[in-house]
Amino acid sequence: xxxxxxxxxxxxxxxxxxxxxxxxxxxxxxxxxxxxxxxxxxxxxxxxxxxxxxxxxxxxxxxxxxxxxxxxxxxxxxxxxxxxxxxxxxxxxxxxxxxxxxxxxxxxxxxxxxxxxxxxxxxxxxxxxxxxxxxxxxxxxxxxxxxxxxxxxxxxxxxxxxxxxxxxxxxxxxxxxxxxxxxxxxxxxxxxxxxxxxxxxxxxxxxxxxxxxxxxxxxxxxxxxxxxxxxxxxxxxxxxxxxxxxxxxxxxxxxxxxxxxxxxxxxxxxxxxxxxxxxxxxxxxxxxxxxxxxxxxxxxxxxxxxxxxxxxxxxxxxxxxxxxxxxxxxxxxxxxxxxxxxxxxxxxxxxxxxxxxxxxxxxxxxxxxxxxxxxxxxxxxxxxxxxxxxxxxxxxxxxxxxxxxxxxxxxxxxxxxxxxxxxxxxxxxxxxxxxxxxxxxxxxxxxxxxxxxxxxxxxxxxxxxxxxxxxxxxxxxxxxxxxxxxxxxxxxxxxxxxxxxxxxxxxxxxxxxxxxxxxxxxxxxxxxxxxxxxxxxxxxxxxxxxxxxxxxxxxxxxxxxxxxxxxx
Amino acid sequence: xxxxxxxxxxxxxxxxxxxxxxxxxxxxxxxxxxxxxxxxxxxxxxxxxxxxxxxxxxxxxxxxxxxxxxxxxxxxxxxxxxxxxxxxxxxxxxxxxxxxxxxxxxxxxxxxxxxxxxxxxxxxxxxxxxxxxxxxxxxxxxxxxxxxxxxxxxxxxxxxxxxxxxxxxxxxxxxxxxxxxxxxxxxxxxxxxxxxxxxxxxxxxxxxxxxxxxxxxxxxxxxxxxxxxxxxxxxxxxxxxxxxxxxxxxxxxxxxxxxxxxxxxxxxxxxxxxxxxxxxxxxxxxxxxxxxxx
Numbered sequence: 001x002x003x004x005x006x007x008x009x010x011x012x013x014x015x016x017x018x019x020x021x022x023x024x025x026x027x028x029x030x031x032x033x034x035x036x037x038x039x040x041x042x043x044x045x046x047x048x049x050x051x052x053x054x055x056x057x058x059x060x061x062x063x064x065x066x067x068x069x070x071x072x073x074x075x076x077x078x079x080x081x082x083x084x085x086x087x088x089x090x091x092x093x094x095x096x097x098x099x100x101x102x103x104x105x106x107x108x109x110x111x112x113x114x115x116x117x118x119x120x121x122x123x124x125x126x127x128x129x130x131x132x133x134x135x136x137x138x139x140x141x142x143x144x145x146x147x148x149x150x151x152x153x154x155x156x157x158x159x160x161x162x163x164x165x166x167x168x169x170x171x172x173x174x175x176x177x178x179x180x181x182x183x184x185x186x187x188x189x190x191x192x193x194x195x196x197x198x199x200x201x202x203x204x205x206x207x208x209x210x211x212x213x214x215x216x217x218x219x220x221x222x223x224x225x226x227x228x229x230x231x232x233x234x235x236x237x238x239x240x241x242x243x244x245x246x247x248x249x250x251x252x253x254x255x256x257x258x259x260x261x262x263x264x265x266x267x268x269x270x271x272x273x274x275x276x277x278x279x280x281x282x283x284x285x286x287x288x289x290x291x292x293x294x295x296x297x298x299x300x301x302x303x304x305x306x307x308x309x310x311x312x313x314x315x316x317x318x319x320x321x322x323x324x325x326x327x328x329x330x331x332x333x334x335x336x337x338x339x340x341x342x343x344x345x346x347x348x349x350x351x352x353x354x355x356x357x358x359x360x361x362x363x364x365x366x367x368x369x370x371x372x373x374x375x376x377x378x379x380x381x382x383x384x385x386x387x388x389x390x391x392x393x394x395x396x397x398x399x400x401x402x403x404x405x406x407x408x409x410x411x412x413x414x415x416x417x418x419x420x421x422x423x424x425x426x427x428x429x430x431x432x433x434x435x436x437x438x439x440x441x442x443x444x445x446x447x448x449x450x451x452x453x454x455x456x457x458x459x460x461x462x463x464x465x466x467x468x469x470x471x472x473x474x475x476x477x478x479x480x481x482x483x484x485x486x487x488x489x490x491x492x493x494x495x496x497x498x499x500x501x502x503x504x505x506x507x508x509x510x511x512x513x514x515x516x517x518x519x520x521x522x523x524x525x526x527x528x529x530x531x532x533x534x535x536x537x538x539x540x541x542x543x544x545x546x547x548x549x550x551x552x553x554x555x556x557x558x559x560x561x562x563x564x565x566x567x568x
Numbered sequence: 569x570x571x572x573x574x575x576x577x578x579x580x581x582x583x584x585x586x587x588x589x590x591x592x593x594x595x596x597x598x599x600x601x602x603x604x605x606x607x608x609x610x611x612x613x614x615x616x617x618x619x620x621x622x623x624x625x626x627x628x629x630x631x632x633x634x635x636x637x638x639x640x641x642x643x644x645x646x647x648x649x650x651x652x653x654x655x656x657x658x659x660x661x662x663x664x665x666x667x668x669x670x671x672x673x674x675x676x677x678x679x680x681x682x683x684x685x686x687x688x689x690x691x692x693x694x695x696x697x698x699x700x701x702x703x704x705x706x707x708x709x710x711x712x713x714x715x716x717x718x719x720x721x722x723x724x725x726x727x728x729x730x731x732x733x734x735x736x737x738x739x740x741x742x743x744x745x746x747x748x749x750x751x752x753x754x755x756x757x758x759x760x761x762x763x764x765x766x767x768x769x770x771x772x773x774x775x776x777x778x779x780x781x782x783x784x785x786x787x788x789x790x791x792x793x794x795x796x797x798x799x800x801x802x803x804x805x806x807x808x809x810x811x812x813x814x815x816x817x818x819x820x821x822x823x824x825x826x827x828x829x830x831x832x833x834x835x836x837x838x839x840x841x842x843x844x845x846x847x848x849x850x851x852x853x854x855x856x857x858x859x860x861x862x
Binding site: 188202437440441442443444447448450452453 | 600601608609611612615616619641658659660661662663686687688828829830
């Protein structure tokens, strides 16, 4: 009898297996019917699921599923240690925040972990021409909200998941990888999952990122290029801003010829880094360790371009020789460069030696620069390649009928203005609105008729912003003198016109909820131009100032290159 | 009167040549980028007109009504005359109407059935949704006792041979207090230019021979028909000059915006909006005229 025992259990197990495979065969032959299947559980996919789930009309009339390969319970249960921040944070514009509040998802985002961005300081790494954007220009009701709100992507994703928890009508199928997508001739798309389930969907949404499987299924072609640029991200710690400078609510961005470096505030003592630079340099910087990197970050916001080029070479050479630069070495190099530029130890531009305990009145111009980074949060240094990519259409055709793309699946943008996530959320808002409009009129939400307004509204809008980002990247990646001069003049002229600046900011911060308000501001700009004498004065002083600045820049440059030659 | 003039020539409303024309095109009904793309784009606007008008009437009768805008069609018996591939019928059924689509072309009906079979919501009629199709001329339905809350006939009137007979059939198929919705093209020079010269001859967006200018009907002719219907003593629309009142009949222009590639529902009484495509609504009086009146 004891012998029979294991045998019967083997039988039972075999029978179980048979039963399981039988069940799988059955489920393969009869697909489940869904109205909307969203592939991808990133911020865009989750936001779409949330937006649809927040509409009573959708809940009553559509079956919505979200498919995600990874385990979303990890995101849902994300509990960061006190005082630490995820390295992926985005500046959510007013428009994005309003959308998230409208669908009641913002209630679930931990607001204490978000931080307002009230001002922006953007300057040219070669000429130092500068443009300042202040939240007060926009006439914002509450200064707390800022131009945008820095939010960790994980905080947003977790908030969206918590929101979806209360919407049982929207089903989340995570830990389920899409194996293939196909369709019978003229029929609806079939999504085959690796757990054997097959979903037949009225509408298939690709929120599956840059390498979108949905996009390749729908045979939607795209065009784009790699930038030969790597973006380094990290969470940086620094002392709180000193007296008279105010809280840490200013974003800083310096356009270096190697790429822009951005400092985005997360809390009084923490900020997020997005440093776009050449791939070999990114590798060398990351390999040189957190202390050297902190020094380099501080220097990159402060030292003239010629010295940055020298320091970059030091880092690259050391990396190539296999003996990374030590912190002491890089500090000595920075101190030497500062000395040669005449930067005093007490100057705001000095960063070789950081005295975190320094109290008292900050040096002049301290408000023009980010606080000095003292350390990087362990484990947050990462990098990814930058790309420009835009599909030829957001809607599938023919074989790809009933397919639509949102977010990074449709467009990958240069992150230099932090617009990627905002564009994705704007897509989601528009698509969910189109779906609800179609439902109201009894339409088929997978039909071209229902989706066409989405493509019409978003394609041009995204393309416009993406092109601007691309042109800016290219414009600022040169140190060719005439180009530097022209872009500096442009920047400083813009800086003189408050109304023009406000219009630009509305685009960047998405405050212009409808076109009208942006045009109002533009109209005001024309009005102010109409007062001719005033305008003439502004332009005259502006241009004169710029000539001076450009001349100074050239002289400074000449001096710098002399001193750097001396040093070598 | 144009309507009466045409009525003299023919007796049945169905034109065999028209039926053959649409049967040839039937396979393209659901190609949203093809021959019928204009109709696909027009569909949401037509649905909006139907929904909003029904809601307006419902609120007139029950001011306290808190009907959500989607439930107004729920449970109504709706007939779609000349349903074609079922563009409108499917939308009506999705909003909960018990919909019957009829068409004189057998090919159209089979395409409509085939397309609805793909959609699980329409293929398995639930308690709220039911959609059926029938290959029949509307006149045959008069023999049955069933009458409808709403009769729609979209882009059909300009294809029938005997409009008065056709309108009479539609009117008789309505329950008292029922709603008749029509959409068609006005007989104007503009309509000739846009729907025949541009759409068929120049841009070739629509097959040649789809429309015949002489068969177009002007909105005032429709109003006049219902002012005299069923007899001048108890008309559906009160006699008198000027446009009909909001509670009796309504004419709304449908304007194609080539830049947005979409249709716009013109506001009520917009000047010149009904010069080409337009929507027409009329309501059957709640009380049937008695024989004493006739």
